Amino acid sequence: xxxxxxxxxxxxxxxxxxxxxxxxxxxxxxxxxxxxxxxxxxxxxxxxxxxxxxxxxxxxxxxxxxxxxxxxxxxxxxxxxxxxxxxxxxxxxxxxxxxxxxxxxxxxxxxxxxxxxxxxxxxxxxxxxxxxxxxxxxxxxxxxxxxxxxxxxxxxxxxxxxxxxxxxxxxxxxxxxxxxxxxxxxxxxxxxxxxxxxxxxxxxxxxxxxxxxxxxxxxxxx
Numbered sequence: 001x002x003x004x005x006x007x008x009x010x011x012x013x014x015x016x017x018x019x020x021x022x023x024x025x026x027x028x029x030x031x032x033x034x035x036x037x038x039x040x041x042x043x044x045x046x047x048x049x050x051x052x053x054x055x056x057x058x059x060x061x062x063x064x065x066x067x068x069x070x071x072x073x074x075x076x077x078x079x080x081x082x083x084x085x086x087x088x089x090x091x092x093x094x095x096x097x098x099x100x101x102x103x104x105x106x107x108x109x110x111x112x113x114x115x116x117x118x119x120x121x122x123x124x125x126x127x128x129x130x131x132x133x134x135x136x137x138x139x140x141x142x143x144x145x146x147x148x149x150x151x152x153x154x155x156x157x158x159x160x161x162x163x164x165x166x167x168x169x170x171x172x173x174x175x176x177x178x179x180x181x182x183x184x185x186x187x188x189x190x191x192x193x194x195x196x197x198x199x200x201x202x203x204x205x206x207x208x209x210x211x212x213x214x215x216x217x218x219x220x221x222x
Contacts, residue, residue: 006039009047013057020058024096028055055100062097063120066090073129080129080145081172081179083122084152088171091156098160102153112146123149140186151178 007015015036019028030051034041048054069090076082091098101118116123123145130141155174158164166174185191 006043007037007047009057012037012044012047012054013061016054016058017061020055020062020096020100021094025055025100028058055104059100059104062100065094065097066101067120067122069094078129078133078179080126080133080148081175083126083129084148084175084179085168085171087149087152088156088159088166088175089168091158091160092166095160095162098156103157103160116146116149134183134187136186140191143191144182144186147182148175148178151175 012033016028016033019032019036023032028051030041030044033044033054037044044054048057070083070086073079073082073086106115126145126149127138127141130136130144131138134141134144136144152175155164155166155171159166185194
């Protein structure tokens with residue numbers, strides 16, 4: 001007979017969450033988890049079928065903590081930018097949980113839209129904020145969110161992996177550039193003009209757009 005479960009799924013998930021947060025994802029093994037719970041490692045699998053299931057249960061707790069971490073966004077203007085800043089900040093201050101939430105491989109390749117489901121209801125909250133604050137259509141708000149998410153995810157990943165270290169001021173400045181540029185581009189009504197195929201030059205010269213051919217003309221420093 002399999003061993004009788006000594007711990008509940010919630011207790012197992014909580015213990016796994018603490019191990020990941022304090023020691024890293026690689027430290028989460030059946031033996032380490034059993035030691036933390038003071039039980040035989042085999043008894044864990046009478047509650048959850050695999051260590052991957054354990055990790056996913058811990059991830060649910062990490063997502064709840066992350067939502068709490070960014071929950072002050074309504075106190076800021078623009079609110080959506082605050083969320084972007086806190087995403088990067090989470091990579092700095094909780095690198096292992098950031099990796100658990102945003103840097104795990106899927107068992108099979110999925111599309112970009114499908115990957116956003118890993119964020120729970122956060123994308124929908126962000127799209128609603130953007131639509132409200134900037135009077136954008138659902139399609140425009142989705143585009144704004146997706147592009148900012150890519151940028152914030154990239155910065156957060158670099159910080160979580162200790163590739164770079166950013167101050168709060170640096171995070172804000174870097175997101176501001178992308179944020180303002182996207183708002184200007186979307187509001188110009190010429191977003192489709194930037195979707196250009198890459199073409200190979202046959203004469204060895206670069207054929208880029210001139211400033212007056214851009215959807216909006218950037219203001220250069222004097």
